[in-house]
Amino acid sequence: IHTFHFTTSWKSVQIPGIPQNKSVITLNGQWPPPAIHVNKGDTVELYLTNGFDDLTQTSLHFHGLLQTHSNIMDGPSMITQCPIGPGSTFFYNFTVNEQTGTYWYHAHNGAQYGDGLRGPFIVHDPSEPFTYDEERVVTLSDLYLQKYTKIQDEFLSRYNPTGAEPIPQYSLINDRLNDTIHFEVGKTYLLRFINMGLFVSQYIQLEDHEMTIVEVDGVYTKPNVTNTLYVATGQRVSVIVKAKEVNPHKNFAMVQVMDETMLDVVPDDLALLTINQISYNDNYKYPQNPNLDVEQMKRNSTNDFYLTTHKATPLLDHYDxxxxxxxxxxxxxxxxxxxxxxxxxxxxxxxxxxxxxxxxxxxxxxxxxxxxxxxxxxxxxxxxxxxxxxxxxxxxxxxxxxxxxxxxxxxxxxxxxxxxxxxxxxxxxxxxxxxxxxxxxxxxxxxxxxxxxxxxxxxxxxxxxxxxxxxxxxxxxxxxxxxxxxxxxxxxxxxxxxxxxxxxxxxxxxxxxxxxxxxxx
Ligand code: C2O
Incomplete structure (x- = not known):
């Protein structure tokens, strides 16, 4: 049993790499909220207290968990529960029975999770159908500097007659502007990508390292080699990556690119592409100008329609x-x-x-x-x-x-x-x-x-x-x-x-x- 007592509150923070401050939602004063790690069969008891000093309401959804016999714990406001008002506590209590893999939790009350009330939820599995030495959770998201309430009100108003979606100012990776993932020569890694953003899909490519998809949305797949991932908001993709066998004497780029086709307009100062680092040694140079053709990269992303589940799940060959x-x-x-x-x-x-x-x-x-x-x-x-x-x-x-x-x-x-x-x-x-x-x-x-x-x-x-x-x-x-x-x-x-x-x-x-x-x- 994993027990959590979380209280929400607003806090202005400086996100690494971002010059302006951002007002985020913390749990117990902490931001980013913690990743939750459980094992298959474990029970979660999570007390969520609304500690906002304004009228903000909240609720929590565990994205991808089936909540078999626990529909009441699913979380969306006005669907399975009332929103949690200031001062009130909702008790989430469920067991993760059949599922394993990569999930996430997020507020399910308006566009609230965009202000940071979201985190990874990983269900570990002693009998995964693949092996690796270490795992890394890699969260992707888009960041809006204004408070979500303000953006939401303006978005859904007569002053936005075309319905143009608000454009984020930044892409984040692991809740920073740029991140470094450390690799050791000879090791194998499981990278769990989760798009926790509000809006924009992200492409991911690793320089000179192959990725093998082994899981999507908590479902194990037959291994599928690719060099580009496409991860929409809500989706998870886990890949196995083999580090170099001998010291490469350099670091490599992990490139993250926003799917600009989703943006109504692309502001001049919006960085669509962010370069992160796969580091073999922090004394080596930060990778720059990776040699890549973004258009080509987009075509290379694996179409999930052609993936197959690891455990054969036959087609439901009719519908009622x-x-x-x-x-x-x-x-x-x-x-x-x-x-x-x-x-x-x-x-x-x-x-x-x-x-x-x-x-x-x-x-x-x-x-x-x-x-x-x-x-x-x-x-x-x-x-x-x-x-x-x-x-x-x-x-x-x-x-x-x-x-x-x-x-x-x-x-x-x-x-x-x-x-x-x-x-x-x-x-x-x-x-x-x-x-x-x-x-x-x-x-x-x-x-x-x-x-x-x-x-x-x-x-x-x-x-x-x-x-x-x-x-x-x-x-x-x-x-x-x-x-x-x-x-x-x-x-x-x-x-x-x-x-x-x-x-x-x-x-x-x-x-x-x-x-x-x-x-x-
Ligand atoms: Cu209805 Cu990720 O949520």
């Missing part, structure tokens, strides 16, 4: 229920740009959806009680669900599902800016998904993950079995799009949920504290 979600960004006539699944831009309900499920008895299976604004779907026990995402938008979106690893069974190829699909060229348009003429061959052993990229004007098709009762969020992990409503709510086997879960006193107190009444019990 298909959900088609058309992604569009548009205005509702009030000057603010919203994001839509079909024609609905998610707006939070007045009660957490889980509260509604647990207090509605037999009605919990009636979609009408959830209203029209949640994009809610109810799944029967053990149905195979197919989710089709059609992107009618020209942006790239990483979609994340809570409570499941899904199979990626169709995916439009990566879009490169110099290969535009002209509107009149219908053949190359990959929207909408055409089931009778799929773009790619269905994989026999599809990759499983919890966050997948939907390409501009492309589609992606996912399958999973509804075998985990819960209220699970499905959303774009670009936090600005989450704010704009690119969210669906999957309510899986509500009656089983009513049997497993109860609204504890702590849960009810947290709600009462922020003034959200508990209907029923």
């Amino acid at each position: 229920r298909q959900i088609v979600l058309d992604v569009r960004m548009q205005n509702l006539g009030d000057g603010i740009k919203y994001a839509f699944f079909n024609n609905v831009s998610y707006t939070a309900a007045k009660l957490p959806v889980l509260t509604t499920v647990l207090t509605s008895g037999k009605l919990a299976n009636d979609i009408r009680i959830y209203g029209d604004n949640l994009n809610a779907f109810i799944f029967e026990p053990n149905e195979v669900i197919e989710v089709v995402l059609n992107n009618y938008d020209t942006g790239r979106h990483p979609f994340h599902l809570h409570g499941h690893n899904f199979q990626v069974v169709q995916k439009s190829p990566a879009f490169h800016e110099d290969e535009t699909f002209p509107d009149e060229d219908q053949d190359k348009m990959t929207v909408p998904y055409n089931e009778s003429a799929p773009l790619m061959k269905m994989p026999n052993l599809p990759i499983l993950r919890d966050t997948v990229i939907l390409e501009p004007n492309g589609h992606v098709v996912l399958r999973f079995r509804a075998s985990n009762p819960g209220v699970w969020l499905f959303h774009c992990h670009l936090d600005w799009h989450l704010q704009q409503g690119l969210v669906a709510v999957f309510i899986e086997d509500p009656f089983a949920l009513q049997e497993h879960e109860e609204l504890t006193d702590n849960y009810k107190d947290v709600c009462a504290n922020v003034g959200i009444a508990n209907r029923g019990n």
Whole structure:
């Protein structure tokens, strides 16, 4: 059992390499928040106290953990719990049963985690299907200098009619501007990359060192050699890297490049490329001007559609229920740009959806009680669900599902800016998904993950079995799009949920504290 007592607070810090100060969210006064390391089968007891001296609310999500029989611990505000108000404590208590690998935790309340309330969550596994001498966690993120509340308010206002997403000022690696990873001659390393950013995907390339992908999103893969990674927000990729066998007498670059296609405009002073160091000896020169062709690098990144899981997981070869979600960004006539699944831009309900499920008895299976604004779907026990995402938008979106690893069974190829699909060229348009003429061959052993990229004007098709009762969020992990409503709510086997879960006193107190009444019990 790992017990944590965390209290949040604001603090102005100087992030290494960044000239301006930044107001961040600390846990017990510490920033960055600690990495949590557990073993498979361990229990986590985490008391999160809201210690903010303003009105900021909070909540914590453990990204990628399935929370089997512990849906109530999943964390998203107004989905599985009320936000935690100032002075209040929510008790997160769950066991990590089946899963191993690389995860992370983050606030799930507005764009709050952008101000630093996030950290790695690693589940160690004594029987990993690969070997190495040492491991290093490498976090990637984007940094906004202003407070998230201010950015969020301006973003979702009439003064931003085009819905242009806020542009970050910096890319961070391990919560600094530049980082050094130490290698010893002859050793093998596991590098766990986690994109904990709010918005921008990052490319990673190591100079003169090969990477072998062995894990994505907590799922072991067949080893796959690559020289470039593409990591979207929410995604994790772990690679094995072999250090040089003999002293190279130099250090090497680890290059991190923002995916600029996601930015509305690229400000002149924004550094898209950051050079970090793989150091064999700190007396050697810091690597400079690595010889690399960024455009080529982008083409070299491995397409996860072609990865295979280490333990063969056969294709779910049919579906019982298909959900088609058309992604569009548009205005509702009030000057603010919203994001839509079909024609609905998610707006939070007045009660957490889980509260509604647990207090509605037999009605919990009636979609009408959830209203029209949640994009809610109810799944029967053990149905195979197919989710089709059609992107009618020209942006790239990483979609994340809570409570499941899904199979990626169709995916439009990566879009490169110099290969535009002209509107009149219908053949190359990959929207909408055409089931009778799929773009790619269905994989026999599809990759499983919890966050997948939907390409501009492309589609992606996912399958999973509804075998985990819960209220699970499905959303774009670009936090600005989450704010704009690119969210669906999957309510899986509500009656089983009513049997497993109860609204504890702590849960009810947290709600009462922020003034959200508990209907029923
Ligand atoms: Cu990483 Cu709904 O979250």
